[in-house]
Every structure is written in C-alpha cells, then in structure tokens.
Amino acid sequence: MGEGRVVGGVRPSTAAFLLALHLGAAGLLVMAQPAAASARVPAPVTSPAASVRITEGRVGEVGPGGSIVYPAVTSCLTVTVRLQDGAKVGAHASLFQVPGEYRSDRILAAVRQRIGSRAVRAVEVRGAVGAWDPGYFTRAIESYPEGEQVPVPAEPDPGGLARAVAEGLGEPPAKVTVQDVPDGDQTVV
16 A cells, blocks of 8 residues: 555554554564565465365365366466376466465465475466566565556566466476466366
C-alpha cells in the first residue's frame, strides 16, 4: 500500500506509527522485521494417492504413477518437475499472490526445497506464457513499489521462462520445456 493512500481516514504510515507507539519498543522491533520473515510458509500438498490438486500459490507432490490437477489456470503458470523415481513435484504460480500462499518470486525455491537431492528427469512449464515476464520468478509484481514500472511482456518469451525456471530450480535449461496452454484445468499424468 502506498504512502498516498488513505484507509479508514488514516494514512498507512500514520497507522503504523500509532501502532508502534501503542506496542512500545518491542512493537517497533517486530514491525522492523521484513515481511518475508514473518510470513506464513504454505504447507505443501502431498499425496501418495492417485491424484493431487494444487491451487494457486501452492506446491505439492504426488507419488509414482499419480497425476497432478491444477485447477483454473488462467493467468498462471504451472511448473511440474518429473523426478527419476516417477514422482512429480508441482507448483501453481500465480501472477498475483493469493493471500497466505507463495508469491511468484518464492515458489521456485519452495519447489527446489521439496525436490531436495532427488534426481530430476524433466521440468514442464505450462499456462499463460504470454502474460509472464521471466523476471516475475525473481521479483513478484507485488514487490514493486507504487509508481515503479512493472515489466509487462510485449510478446511471449518461452525461452526466457525456461531459463528463469531452470535457474530457480538449479537445473540445466535443456531439461525445461514451456508450452502455452489455453485457460482451464490442467491435468498432468
């Protein structure tokens, strides 16, 4: 929220100052912490069952032979990592953060952590390729302050997205494929 906005008759900076006064020194220390430090980390969705459903801003995993369902992929990208053992780790990256879920600039790190030391066979990126600037994986739209220009893709950049995803996962770009998929549910088997 920018400094110029007024909510409930009070500017956010004024409200923060009043809250800090009310909380005292301890409140100032808590308020000084970066938002990421106090943000809740979404719990991964895991299923040994035949299918797992991964909604926007979430990361999940399904065992060998299972499928992943990504519902309502409109302006999103999905990232499915196929592991050597047949399991799949998936992420439903959203252009705009869903409250309480991963932002686009944090979701690949969550996938990488979930993969751990397991060998990766392939990575598939699908969805609204033309809506995504590769930089959204390193700097989410929400991280731009009011007035700063957010990059908007002039045309689809599947190669740039493949490189950004490969880098974020620590995998060679040759393992990553990118496919523009129309709106709707995606099922990966």
